[in-house]
Amino acid sequence: MISDLFSMTVLVGILASGIRLATPYLYASIGETFSQRSGVLNLGVEGQMLLGAFAAFYVALTTENLWFGVLAAIVVGGLMGLAMAFVTINLHAEQGISGIGFYLFGLGLSDLLFQKMLGTVETVKGFPKVHIPVLSDIPVVGEIFFRQNVLVYIALALVPLAWFVLNKTTLGLKIRAVGENPEAADSLGVSVARIRYFTVVLGGIMSGVAGASLSIALLNVFQQNLTSGLGFIAVALVYFGAWRPWGVLAGALLFSLINSLQLWVQVLGIPIPSDIAVMMPYILTILVLVLTVSRVRPPSALTKSFERGD
Amino acid sequence: MNSTSPAVEMKDIVIEFPGVLANDHVNLTLQEGEIHALLGENGAGKSTLMNALAGLYKPASGTIRVRGELVSFNSPRDAILKGIGMVHQHFMLVPTQTVTENILLGLNEPRFVMSLNKFDQKILDLEEKYGLFVDPTTKIWQLSVGEQQRVEILKTLYRGANILIMDEPTAVLSPREIDELMETMRSMTDQGKSIIFITHKLGEVVDIADRVTVLRKGVVTAEGESMKGVTKKDLAQRMVGREVIFTVERESHELGDVVMEMTDVSALNNRGLPALKDVSLSVRSGEILGIAGVGGNGQSELAEVITGLRKCSGKIFIQGEEISNQPPIKAINRGVSHIPEDRTAVGTAPSLSLTDNTIMKGYKKHPIGDGWRINFQVAQKHTSKLKDKYNIIAPSVNTPAGKLSGGNLQKLILAREINCEPRFLVAMQPTRGLDVGAIEDIRALLLEQRSHGAAILLISEELEEVLSLSDRIAVISEGKIMGIVDSEDVDIDKIGMMMAGMQEIRE
Ligand SMILES: Nc1ncnc2c1ncn2[C@@H]1O[C@H](COP(=O)(O)OP(=O)(O)O)[C@@H](O)[C@H]1O
Ligand SMILES: [Mg+2]
Numbered sequence: 001m002i003s004d005l006f007s008m009t010v011l012v013g014i015l016a017s018g019i020r021l022a023t024p025y026l027y028a029s030i031g032e033t034f035s036q037r038s039g040v041l042n043l044g045v046e047g048q049m050l051l052g053a054f055a056a057f058y059v060a061l062t063t064e065n066l067w068f069g070v071l072a073a074i075v076v077g078g079l080m081g082l083a084m085a086f087v088t089i090n091l092h093a094e095q096g097i098s099g100i101g102f103y104l105f106g107l108g109l110s111d112l113l114f115q116k117m118l119g120t121v122e123t124v125k126g127f128p129k130v131h132i133p134v135l136s137d138i139p140v141v142g143e144i145f146f147r148q149n150v151l152v153y154i155a156l157a158l159v160p161l162a163w164f165v166l167n168k169t170t171l172g173l174k175i176r177a178v179g180e181n182p183e184a185a186d187s188l189g190v191s192v193a194r195i196r197y198f199t200v201v202l203g204g205i206m207s208g209v210a211g212a213s214l215s216i217a218l219l220n221v222f223q224q225n226l227t228s229g230l231g232f233i234a235v236a237l238v239y240f241g242a243w244r245p246w247g248v249l250a251g252a253l254l255f256s257l258i259n260s261l262q263l264w265v266q267v268l269g270i271p272i273p274s275d276i277a278v279m280m281p282y283i284l285t286i287l288v289l290v291l292t293v294s295r296v297r298p299p300s301a302l303t304k305s306f307e308r309g310d
Numbered sequence: 311m312n313s314t315s316p317a318v319e320m321k322d323i324v325i326e327f328p329g330v331l332a333n334d335h336v337n338l339t340l341q342e343g344e345i346h347a348l349l350g351e352n353g354a355g356k357s358t359l360m361n362a363l364a365g366l367y368k369p370a371s372g373t374i375r376v377r378g379e380l381v382s383f384n385s386p387r388d389a390i391l392k393g394i395g396m397v398h399q400h401f402m403l404v405p406t407q408t409v410t411e412n413i414l415l416g417l418n419e420p421r422f423v424m425s426l427n428k429f430d431q432k433i434l435d436l437e438e439k440y441g442l443f444v445d446p447t448t449k450i451w452q453l454s455v456g457e458q459q460r461v462e463i464l465k466t467l468y469r470g471a472n473i474l475i476m477d478e479p480t481a482v483l484s485p486r487e488i489d490e491l492m493e494t495m496r497s498m499t500d501q502g503k504s505i506i507f508i509t510h511k512l513g514e515v516v517d518i519a520d521r522v523t524v525l526r527k528g529v530v531t532a533e534g535e536s537m538k539g540v541t542k543k544d545l546a547q548r549m550v551g552r553e554v555i556f557t558v559e560r561e562s563h564e565l566g567d568v569v570m571e572m573t574d575v576s577a578l579n580n581r582g583l584p585a586l587k588d589v590s591l592s593v594r595s596g597e598i599l600g601i602a603g604v605g606g607n608g609q610s611e612l613a614e615v616i617t618g619l620r621k622c623s624g625k626i627f628i629q630g631e632e633i634s635n636q637p638p639i640k641a642i643n644r645g646v647s648h649i650p651e652d653r654t655a656v657g658t659a660p661s662l663s664l665t666d667n668t669i670m671k672g673y674k675k676h677p678i679g680d681g682w683r684i685n686f687q688v689a690q691k692h693t694s695k696l697k698d699k700y701n702i703i704a705p706s707v708n709t710p711a712g713k714l715s716g717g718n719l720q721k722l723i724l725a726r727e728i729n730c731e732p733r734f735l736v737a738m739q740p741t742r743g744l745d746v747g748a749i750e751d752i753r754a755l756l757l758e759q760r761s762h763g764a765a766i767l768l769i770s771e772e773l774e775e776v777l778s779l780s781d782r783i784a785v786i787s788e789g790k791i792m793g794i795v796d797s798e799d800v801d802i803d804k805i806g807m808m809m810a811g812m813q814e815i816r817e
Binding site for chain 2: 189
């Protein structure tokens with residue numbers, strides 16, 4: 001039965017679903033990369049994802065337009081980001097603790113809204129697979145990469161875009177400077193608050209979309225605690241990826257491939273206790289984090305709030 | 311605006327921090343094209359005044375005019391737009407970014423996408439013009455302190471600043487780099503810039519300034535006087551409020567046995583780069599060995615390896631017992647005392663009381679403790695005795711240590727470290743940032759320990775302090791001991807050369 005794993009169709013299946021499973025991580029982690037590079041640790045990603053997922057699901061269900069769903073997730077995620085920015089930047093609240101607060105808020109509110117507005121688990125018809133002409137016909141590669149839903153393509157395109165913005169633009173320079181030495185940035189007339197507002201709201205929007213990618217593209221349902229820890233993994237992947245978009249991509253792919261392997265192991269009925277199989281990706285995350293985190297320094301001003309004249 | 315108005319005119323500036331009136335109706339006028347020295351002791355309010363001119367602080371009252379035009383800055387950006395650039399005492403650089411990126415940060419040009427090569431060239435041209443050479447593509451953390459300062463100056467010049475504020479630029483430089491900086495400053499005024507030059511060193515004022523303003527405890531004691539009309543002695547008096555004569559009585563006496571000996575000690579700094587390279591030193595009972603050098607050349611690491619706070623290779627002995635790579639308690643038990651560089655982060659726990667801080671080292675010793683309990687009555691009595699003996703000014707022994715002024719805090723640390731009669735004392739920058747009275751007290755205490763037969767390693771960036779207190783002087787540069795000279799026959803020029811890492815002499 002183990003040998004079933006190594007047949008061509010199964011391998012292709014594992015890889016294709018691995019890439020698909022990576023989408024929510026990619027959106028959330030790339031957004032989180034931006035906030036952390038500017039010095040804000042947002043632990044509320046999970047809460048933002050839950051509310052984004054609910055908003056997307058509910059709007060898609062009622063309007064029967066998936067793009068309205070994505071838009072709703074953007075608005076809700078952005079508002080959550082705005083609140084996080086206000087609390088940490090203007091009120092100088094401790095970032096880690098406020099993040100946990102926003103997580104609990106998102107967890108509770110999304111469940112409440114689910115109970116009141118839906119009541120039961122329903123399904124939507126999510127984003128369909130889009131076959132890219134020509135490319136999707138390439139054997140193996142086509143099946144793995146070019147028969148995915150549109151949110152997968154966007155997520156993958158965001159990686160080089162994020163890299164470019166962070167490293168090759170003046171905006172990226174400001175973001176990195178604010179995260180490394182906000183005093184220096186301030187003394188040159190860069191508004192530390194404005195940059196951090198931008199990155200934290202962007203982070204919220206991306207988390208919202210990450211939620212949408214779960215509820216209207218990947219699973220096509222909404223239920224209580226739909227994300228079940230995914231948002232926290234996304235934060236860990238930013239550390240894993242050493243605050244670099246390509247590193248985050250590598251982490252997201254590795255993690256979701258293991259996850260996908262684990263699912264297939266269960267589907268094929270390979271006799272590994274399912275609890276152990278489910279734990280695999282998480283154990284792997286911890287191991288990898290322990291082994292890699294000391295490699296690169298985090299942004300120097302990460303978690304530090306900034307006030308002029310300190 | 312008119313052509314005869316001064317470059318900057320600050321009038322009646324008042325800036326207050328909780329509990330401190332940092333600037334009390336201060337006036338300062340900077341003429342076009344001059345080098346104006348702003349002189350004053352540490353804490354006089356020089357940086358505060360200039361931070362107001364650079365848009366970082368807003369004065370509670372007072373006016374600022376730039377070329378006759380009344381201005382009110384809400385942020386550094388406003389000041390930059392008026393042509394004001396400041397080189398801060400603590401550099402404002404992003405260590406992980408390149409020179410070019412640091413210079414371009416916050417500018418409107420380039421607009422969005424950065425093609426750095428084009429700007430590297432522009433920066434090289436600017437470097438050429440003012441003789442400030444540094445590779446634009448290097449990351450800041452790879453540069454020496456002197457080079458980082460050049461980047462700071464380039465940053466202001468690139469923004470077209472014509473009024474430059476330099477906050478204690480010479481404090482971090484070697485004598486040779488200071489000469490180069492003075493050259494640069496002259497070339498900048500030749501090209502029409504006006505400069506405010508902050509320092510607490512009289513010699514530099516005499517060397518370079520056209521006019522001088524002196525601040526003492528937030529008040530102006532000399533307002534824009536021409537250097538032609540004042541003497542050094544006169545300025546010193548205005549700066550400290552009384553006559554200063556630093557003649558330390560250092561009697562010569564017989565030296566005892568070797569107390570501390572280190573051979574071929576090497577160590578890495580926090581970034582994992584070599585900080586100490588094959589350092590061999592010895593200090594005898596009753597001797598002060600001074601370590602002279604520009605800050606950041608391995609001094610902190612040297613103090614740390616001896617006190618057990620940093621790993622090293624090579625051997626360190628205290629009274630014949632090896633203590634290298636042992637926990638700090640081992641050194642303490644062998645009679646090593648440590649006056650650390652950072653009074654609040656390492657030397658004391660600022661929110662704990664005087665009592666807690668004084669017993670931090672001897673809390674296990676009878677009669678204060680019996681190993682696991684502490685007798686607080688005894689501890690408090692002990693502390694108040696020290697408070698009287700060392701003339702520590704504080705409301706009570708229960709006052710949090712952080713509430714003390716720098717001088718009194720330092721005396722508290724000395725009281726703790728000296729009272730246990732150390733055999734070997736490591737004193738790192740013991741008088742930095744203190745007022746003259748406290749400096750004299752601390753120096754006297756060190757000399758007293760010397761006559762009691764303690765061996766002392768004095769590490770200081772103030773050359774004058776090392777020269778006046780030490781029996782022998784070792785010069786450190788880039789982690790290497792460049793030479794050791796007897797204080798009887800010092801040649802200042804030779805020491806200056808060695809501080810710049812230029813010459814190796816061993817005696
Ligand atoms: N941000 C601040 N908050 C509170 N007190 C400050 C602050 N900055 C400076 N001070 C105090 O104001 C006084 C003047 O400091 P400063 O301008 O830095 O002196 P100088 O540059 O002449 O050494 C000192 O007593 C200092 O402790
Ligand atoms: Mg200062």
